[in-house]
Amino acid sequence: MFDVIVRNGLVVDGSGEKAFKGDVAVKDGLIAAVGEVSGPARREIDAGGRVIAPGFIDPHTHFDVQLLWDGAARPALEHGVTCIVPGNCSLSLAPLKAADRPKVVGMFQQIEEMPPEAFTQAFDWSWEDFAGYRDAIARNLSINVAPLVGHSVIRLWVMGEAAQQRTATPAEIAAMQDLLRECLAAGAVGLSTSFVDLDEHGRPVPSRFADFAELDALSAVLGEFGRMLQCVPEFYDVDITIARIDQLSELSLKHAIPTTFSPVFDNTSTPDNAPRILARVEEQFARGARVWPQMQTRPIDISFSLLRPSLFFARLPRWVRVLRQPLEARLHSLNDPDTVAKMVEDLGPDGGRKMMGGLIVRGGDAAPAEMVGRTLGEIAAERGQVPAQALIDISLAHGLDVAFLAADMGHEDTDRIGPMLAHPLVHIGASDGGAHIASFSTYGDTGYLFSEFVRKSGRLSLEHAVRKITAETADIWGLKGRGRLTPGHAADIVVFDPATIDRAEERPVFDMPGEGMRYVRDARGVDAVLVNGEVAYLGGAYTDAKSGVVCV
Amino acid sequence: MSGPAEAVIAGAEIAAGHDGSAELVLRLRYPNGGQGVVVLEADKGLELMAACGAAHLDELAGHSWRKLLEGTCST
Numbered sequence: 001m002f003d004v005i006v007r008n009g010l011v012v013d014g015s016g017e018k019a020f021k022g023d024v025a026v027k028d029g030l031i032a033a034v035g036e037v038s039g040p041a042r043r044e045i046d047a048g049g050r051v052i053a054p055g056f057i058d059p060h061t062h063f064d065v066q067l068l069w070d071g072a073a074r075p076a077l078e079h080g081v082t083c084i085v086p087g088n089c090s091l092s093l094a095p096l097k098a099a100d101r102p103k104v105v106g107m108f109q110q111i112e113e114m115p116p117e118a119f120t121q122a123f124d125w126s127w128e129d130f131a132g133y134r135d136a137i138a139r140n141l142s143i144n145v146a147p148l149v150g151h152s153v154i155r156l157w158v159m160g161e162a163a164q165q166r167t168a169t170p171a172e173i174a175a176m177q178d179l180l181r182e183c184l185a186a187g188a189v190g191l192s193t194s195f196v197d198l199d200e201h202g203r204p205v206p207s208r209f210a211d212f213a214e215l216d217a218l219s220a221v222l223g224e225f226g227r228m229l230q231c232v233p234e235f236y237d238v239d240i241t242i243a244r245i246d247q248l249s250e251l252s253l254k255h256a257i258p259t260t261f262s263p264v265f266d267n268t269s270t271p272d273n274a275p276r277i278l279a280r281v282e283e284q285f286a287r288g289a290r291v292w293p294q295m296q297t298r299p300i301d302i303s304f305s306l307l308r309p310s311l312f313f314a315r316l317p318r319w320v321r322v323l324r325q326p327l328e329a330r331l332h333s334l335n336d337p338d339t340v341a342k343m344v345e346d347l348g349p350d351g352g353r354k355m356m357g358g359l360i361v362r363g364g365d366a367a368p369a370e371m372v373g374r375t376l377g378e379i380a381a382e383r384g385q386v387p388a389q390a391l392i393d394i395s396l397a398h399g400l401d402v403a404f405l406a407a408d409m410g411h412e413d414t415d416r417i418g419p420m421l422a423h424p425l426v427h428i429g430a431s432d433g434g435a436h437i438a439s440f441s442t443y444g445d446t447g448y449l450f451s452e453f454v455r456k457s458g459r460l461s462l463e464h465a466v467r468k469i470t471a472e473t474a475d476i477w478g479l480k481g482r483g484r485l486t487p488g489h490a491a492d493i494v495v496f497d498p499a500t501i502d503r504a505e506e507r508p509v510f511d512m513p514g515e516g517m518r519y520v521r522d523a524r525g526v527d528a529v530l531v532n533g534e535v536a537y538l539g540g541a542y543t544d545a546k547s548g549v550v551c552v
Numbered sequence: 553m554s555g556p557a558e559a560v561i562a563g564a565e566i567a568a569g570h571d572g573s574a575e576l577v578l579r580l581r582y583p584n585g586g587q588g589v590v591v592l593e594a595d596k597g598l599e600l601m602a603a604c605g606a607a608h609l610d611e612l613a614g615h616s617w618r619k620l621l622e623g624t625c626s627t
């Protein structure tokens with residue numbers, strides 16, 4: 001007797017091999033049989049017309065805090081994601097001494113944009129060491145978690161204040177090695193570090209004060225476990241990024257570890273960057289190094305409000321001058337009819353139709369509900385105004401707290417991005433799930449992979465796309481027994497409609513502690529998600545299953 | 553006063569940053585003819601424009617790369 005049989009689907013097993021019609025049977029949390037399966041099961045799921053695939057793995061997330069009250073990392077799970085890697089970019093919630101919590105909370109708020117209540121009310125902060133954090137999340141998991149430990153918190157534990165002041169002494173480096181060893185033994189899947197991130201005071205995070213000797217010593221410990229080094233290089237400068245690729249490659253070769261870095265974008269203003277990065281990656285792989293560039297599937301949107309000056313207006317000198325003033329003076333200018341008339345005039349005869357008409361009014365701020373999701377062009381026409389005037393008036397009417405979104409402003413050229421995502425050395429990831437929550441949605445990149453790159457442009461086959469975010473990810477990270485529909489592997493399974501799987505429109509929700517706001521995207525076309533053999537999501541609803549584990 | 557030749561800003565454009573804000577992409581030209589690109593986040597980009605007295609993106613061209621340092625130091 002099987003526990004579950006998913007029947008009559010198109011089996012895309014993660015290997016990249018051609019899909020075939022069949023069933024997938026589950027017993028004791030594992031895949032028990034794949035193909036034509038006879039025999040009874042306690043539960044059957046009809047997958048007629050649907051794909052049966054291994055659950056997706058998201059290798060770059062910041063769900064560290066959310067997991068403490070939401071073991072499904074919503075809405076990641078409903079998109080078919082059955083395993084997430086938190087603890088990226090040098091930051092994790094352990095190991096962390098109680099006295100250092102405020103510092104790290106500040107750093108987390110900087111990247112996650114979580115409200116303070118998330119740290120003060122939503123969970124009982126009982127641990128200091130990595131095993132304690134692991135146990136705290138493990139009680140409540142519906143999704144699998146493969147956690148990284150952050151270099152910045154390891155440094156802070158050993159060096160205290162000095163972690164953000166200087167390089168480490170040999171004794172401190174040895175202590176960091178011991179601490180990292182303890183974390184890896186307790187279930188960390190690697191170490192994350194950053195050369196870019198800042199704390200809430202604009203100071204470099206602790207990992208940025210490390211010298212090469214420190215990184216080398218920590219990588220040696222990773223080598224003892226064969227574990228991953230994740231890194232955020234100075235991505236704003238492609239030459240430095242390439243130097244970091246070389247550095248990561250040396251560490252990979254010397255210590256026999258995999259390394260990965262992100263973000264890697266393709267923007268039309270810097271069309272040589274991504275190809276140069278990939279060319280260097282190819283050279284380093286040819287030497288035997290493992291240095292995986294992570295690339296996201298989704299395009300980048302620009303969003304802004306008049307509360308803070310944005311470079312969106314950089315071609316409009318008067319706008320820049322007005323918006324760079326302190327708030328009071330800015331409001332004064334925006335309320336002055338002569339100034340505003342000149343600002344509008346600066347847009348030329350179309351009044352900003354071309355530049356601003358396509359802007360979308362976002363919710364989650366003071367924007368009135370009837371405007372949310374609509375274009376400024378439409379709203380302006382209704383008001384009998386030109387878009388530039390409407391932008392100013394709408395903003396003024398709501399204390400400037402109305403956000404506007406310019407969609408697809410970067411990493412948006414499917415004909416360029418598609419071949420890169422299909423590249424055998426490009427690791428699809430970098431979703432940043434659970435980060436920047438009040439700025440934009442970081443969920444549903446897997447749905448977008450299928451809708452844009454499989455269905456719409458045909459840049460990847462269904463089998464290839466599935467492999468890229470399942471078996472390949474498991475192999476890159478050394479996650480054993482996951483990422484494939486093979487007997488004996490964990491029964492992490494997603495059932496989806498290949499004709500409709502997608503991410504829905506971005507929308508604001510107020511489901512963070514203290515009714516904090518975040519942007520999310522719902523899943524489309526995902527019928528069922530099984531985690532370690534239990535149905536965690538079905539027919540549009542989460543179940544009570546708590547079958548997620550901390551996996552290694 | 554004519555000093556030694558040094559890198560200058562050759563051009564500037566706006567691009568989407570990974571955190572959803574608009575960023576400034578600067579093209580630098582070095583005395584040896586080489587080109588480089590550097591990306592500044594919103595605040596730094598606006599500071600640079602102010603430091604160069606540039607009202608418009610196109611007015612950044614020709615300024616010394618040293619304005620980048622001024623820009624990042626001013627408030």
Ligand SMILES: [Zn+2]
Binds near residue numbers: 089
């Ligand atoms: Zn990150």
